[in-house]
Amino acid sequence: MPYSIMLDAGHGGRDPGAVYNGRQEKTDTLALTLAIGQILQERGIDVLYTRTTDIYESPYQKAMEANEADVDFFISIHRNSFPKPNAVSGVESLVYDKSGIKLEMAENINEQLEGIGFVNLGVKARPGLVVLRRTKMPAVLVEVGFINSDTDNMLFDDNFSDIALAIAEGILDTLGINTPAVPLPDENEIPVAPLPDENEAPITPLPDENVSPVIPLPPRYTVQVGAFRNAMYAERLQQELSELDFPASITEGNGLYRVMVGVFPTLADAADMERLLRSAGYQTVIVSQ
Structure with a gap:
């Protein structure tokens, strides 16, 4: 716990x-x-x-x-x-x-x-x-x-x-809560890339006529105001933000309940909301969805 x-x-x-x-x-x-x-x-x-x-x-x-x-x-x-x-x-x-x-x-x-x-x-x-x-x-x-x-x-x-x-x-x-150490690469070990097989001709895959190209959607942005392991704390912050007319919601993932405000099509729009939240006293992070 x-x-x-x-x-x-x-x-x-x-x-x-x-x-x-x-x-x-x-x-x-x-x-x-x-x-x-x-x-x-x-x-x-x-x-x-x-x-x-x-x-x-x-x-x-x-x-x-x-x-x-x-x-x-x-x-x-x-x-x-x-x-x-x-x-x-x-x-x-x-x-x-x-x-x-x-x-x-x-x-x-x-x-x-x-x-x-x-x-x-x-x-x-x-x-x-x-x-x-x-x-x-x-x-x-x-x-x-x-x-x-x-x-x-x-x-x-x-x-x-x-x-x-x-x-x-x-x-x-x-x-006793410390960030786990990330192992550093061995400076004496040089990575070796495999050599290509001279007898094997490269194969270029043909396009599948039945598969439509995937067009990536443009990124969307939201502003994170808090992340909690206890849902009660997230709900308390969401209610506080809603009472101040901020469009707050809660998302759950990786064991955390994150309190988010708004979904914006551009980074500039998210930055405008972040400035409003910071001026209201909240600590914020802009997140790309």
Whole structure:
């Protein structure tokens, strides 16, 4: 049975979180959380979100959502702040107490982010935080750099995809889920093509008059918004999208329930829909059918 994780994009709605030069924590955390979720889903994890748009929920509500969903882990994504701008930089992760698998996961996430170039400020126990104290499952709150550090913001913006992958890898390493290695070809082995038989004349097949030529259909495009191993999560996202008037549907294949929006004759049409979905806060991928 696959692991399930609830990802929480810190703050949201009327709560912008930390703000620096017009930059809002809630915006950074939502974009990063959706990117992390996409990677985890592709690696077979059932992912739920406390929010996928710019809405407000209290920390208590988020903890209760995780408990009611009975997920295996709760990961909250934040940006840090310091009273004096550009005085401190780095990443740190917070846990209820420094024990168990949550500590291991926090350390693995920090190490992965250190590899991106962040200063590793370590793991700290914060038993007073609601999302760490009220959740019944192992919970980690990740502070992905200081929002009032120009150094950290440059790292965040220039390495966004790598940061999402680093956090996902830290989680997957803790769970023992690794990408299988692809064997490399033997550099010392030279492939040898078979020589043609000199006594055998090449045979050119004659066309079959009764077979009509197959004319390939032009490609069609759709926009994927999520992929889940649990149908309930896919149905929940489809309903959410439908309420926002997006033409969402679910396709099943290879053990995944994929939430798709629309079918478009051109890539440009699909790109227009993708932009609408991204502006609504969703992580998307255009798929050719």
